[in-house]
Amino acid sequence: MTTKMAIGAKANAKSSSAFFHSQDIFRNQHRLIRFIEQSIRLCSNQSLKAAQQQQQQQQQLNKTQLDADFSISKSLNSEHWNAVPEPVEHDPDVGQQFYGNQLMVRLASPQQLQPKPDRDEDLIFGKQFTDHMLKIYYHKSLGGWQRPEITPLENLVMHPAAKVLHYAVELFEGMKAYRGVDGKIRIFRPNMNMNRMNLAAKRSGLPTFEGKEFIKCLSRLISIDSEWVPHTQAASLYIRPTLIGIDPTLGVASSDSALLYAILSPVGSYFKSDSTGAVSLLADPSYTRAWPGGVGNRKMGSNYAPTINVQKKADAKGLQQVLWLYGENHDLTEVGTMNIFMFFINDKGEKELITPPLNGLILPGITRDSILALARQWGQFKVTEGTFNMPRVCELLNQGRLLELFGTGTACLVSPINRIHYMNQDLYIPTMEQEKPVHETIRTALTDIQYGKVPHPWAVVIE
Numbered sequence: 001m002t003t004k005m006a007i008g009a010k011a012n013a014k015s016s017s018a019f020f021h022s023q024d025i026f027r028n029q030h031r032l033i034r035f036i037e038q039s040i041r042l043c044s045n046q047s048l049k050a051a052q053q054q055q056q057q058q059q060q061l062n063k064t065q066l067d068a069d070f071s072i073s074k075s076l077n078s079e080h081w082n083a084v085p086e087p088v089e090h091d092p093d094v095g096q097q098f099y100g101n102q103l104m105v106r107l108a109s110p111q112q113l114q115p116k117p118d119r120d121e122d123l124i125f126g127k128q129f130t131d132h133m134l135k136i137y138y139h140k141s142l143g144g145w146q147r148p149e150i151t152p153l154e155n156l157v158m159h160p161a162a163k164v165l166h167y168a169v170e171l172f173e174g175m176k177a178y179r180g181v182d183g184k185i186r187i188f189r190p191n192m193n194m195n196r197m198n199l200a201a202k203r204s205g206l207p208t209f210e211g212k213e214f215i216k217c218l219s220r221l222i223s224i225d226s227e228w229v230p231h232t233q234a235a236s237l238y239i240r241p242t243l244i245g246i247d248p249t250l251g252v253a254s255s256d257s258a259l260l261y262a263i264l265s266p267v268g269s270y271f272k273s274d275s276t277g278a279v280s281l282l283a284d285p286s287y288t289r290a291w292p293g294g295v296g297n298r299k300m301g302s303n304y305a306p307t308i309n310v311q312k313k314a315d316a317k318g319l320q321q322v323l324w325l326y327g328e329n330h331d332l333t334e335v336g337t338m339n340i341f342m343f344f345i346n347d348k349g350e351k352e353l354i355t356p357p358l359n360g361l362i363l364p365g366i367t368r369d370s371i372l373a374l375a376r377q378w379g380q381f382k383v384t385e386g387t388f389n390m391p392r393v394c395e396l397l398n399q400g401r402l403l404e405l406f407g408t409g410t411a412c413l414v415s416p417i418n419r420i421h422y423m424n425q426d427l428y429i430p431t432m433e434q435e436k437p438v439h440e441t442i443r444t445a446l447t448d449i450q451y452g453k454v455p456h457p458w459a460v461v462i463e
Ligand SMILES: *Cc1c(COP(=O)(O)O)cnc(C)c1O
Pocket: 174, 299, 334, 336, 337, 338, 339, 363, 364, 365, 366, 367, 368, 408, 409, 410, 411
């Protein structure tokens, strides 16, 4: 006990000094190692300095070159259709924000550049990535958000105690860049992704940020890797913004260090369907994706790991996706990672499009929101946000009143459903047998906007 106290006292007394007497050093191996480490750091700092200066000059050069031909189209500031991100209520102690005009760029060298895919039709979702990525660090101890940087796509280095690795302190987004029929590249309602991201950040104890500034950084990344935006309408460039907690501490607490980054991946259609283009579903009421008071309404990584084994069960039965049910009544909530829509003839004999309400169990999909807005504008059938369950689906099917069932999301856009395996029964859904299917009308309306066939404030041009 006395020895411990003595060492403790000596350590305190010495802690203000950077150097140790050799006697002290040999008494304590830890200190020796620290001393050597400090010396190495000192040496390498000096030799690195010249290289760093050179790199900074290069970055400045890259930056001015890119600033000249970079701007976001005015439609971002358009006032209608909710085109600007909602103001974020930052925690008072979040610290400084980052800005798009602070962006530093380190381009990949010619030998680092990857070959672009030949055939858009062969792309597998999320397997190939572009040459660059966007990174923005947050360190509370350094005042908050740091300068955004674009770098070659590279591995991340983090402490093995980083919170993201233990408590899934992680959230993400899914967006796309589309090459329009006029050759311009567009992103779709990016403000909605930013709002959703900040809500998830709050719920996860991660720092919030200005969505508008992140969109500026993202747009620059896309313009740098613009040759990766596929040239056909069968494909697009998937954008994966991600925010992770990287504090090297094991406490379950909010993150004082975080990394906001984005990677890009050229994608074709999201998943395999059968020859008709429709998918079949496993509806097993013994599994739940989300629950009241939970985070089913946030795109947080922790929501997705527990779905993988259920998806495997569906695969084993030859079914393509999982239909997520909730509660005693077997309410339909979502399908795979998509929102669900049903088109049917209601009790009054009217055609009606229905999707579950945003009651906390449902991811507030941007595709969902867009479909609701368009369908309400069309005024051709009733549009409802309301709960519906499996007994109701069976009843409507038996009476020939269920017309279409489909999933919606950025990755797949609209995915028609033709079969549900439920309680050892196969329910055949006539989605593909309609003469003028609503899901096709919706798909066309959305792609016309995304690929710039019709001008619309939802489509933001990147220049
Ligand atoms: C991403 C996602 C959706 C679709 O949202 P979009 O904004 O339309 O892409 C739906 N459900 C879940 C569970 C999701 O993760």
